[in-house]
Ligand SMILES: Nc1nc2c(ncn2[C@@H]2O[C@H](COP(=O)(O)OP(=O)(O)OP(=O)(O)O)[C@@H](O)[C@H]2O)c(=O)[nH]1
């Protein structure tokens with residue numbers, strides 16, 4: 001499907017083209033069980049009526065303890081590399097990833113923040129305006145899972161209630177298998193439900209689930225952006241127009 005909007009820069013690579021809503025990791029902790037884009041969103045992109053969404057840069061913030069693998073996860077996705085040596089992130093860093101979703105150009109600005117306590121006040125200055133918060137922990141270190149509550153609370157404090165999609169991500173999946181992996185995932189799924197987050201297990205080392213995870217993030221953020229844009233434009237239409245075209249569900253309802 002070709003976009004009617006002129007994308008900024010060269011065409012997106014083939015593996016950044018998303019035509020259908022990517023699936024969740026587990027239905028036990030997932031933000032959206034639908035297998036297809038929301039009806040209003042499908043109708044909007046078929047009519048090329050996605051407003052300014054094609055020009056939008058959605059902010060994604062990745063938080064979590066030091067050494068859990070935030071930078072490795074982002075680098076695996078954005079650059080397809082993995083570095084065994086640890087280099088602490090100082091403050092923040094970001095990458096921009098361009099997608100084409102349902103024929104519409106769409107970009108994520110992925111903010112990588114430092115887990116080290118001494119950089120926390122620099123990093124937290126960048127939490128504001130996030131559409132997606134990714135809280136990462138190390139599947140082999142249960143303490144890092146316990147700390148995700150605090151990371152999420154700090155990130156949410158800088159954002160409007162109900163305005164962010166939340167993901168809980170267990171990293172270093174390659175280091176666990178069998179019962180140990182199942183046990184760690186079960187604890188994480190439990191916490192994800194409390195946080196109203198979607199749960200994913202990934203490995204930056206092997207690349208397992210990394211592309212699937214970010215595709216899911218991009219597609220859900222895209223869908224929410226289209227719904228919000230439609231809602232905004234509907235609410236500025238005259239009364240008679242609104243009666244013919246009912247308002248879409250509130251985007252925050254996607255979390256239910
Ligand atoms: N085996 C394995 N090691 C990993 C994986 N992801 C990261 N690591 C290693 O874990 C260490 C920490 O990774 P980073 O990505 O730098 O961690 P971080 O969360 O960005 O750390 P800060 O920037 O200090 O907050 C590095 O030595 C990585 O090579 C993984 O999926 N599997």
Ligand SMILES: [Mg+2]
Pocket residue numbers: 070071072087088089112113114115
């Ligand atoms: Mg880092």
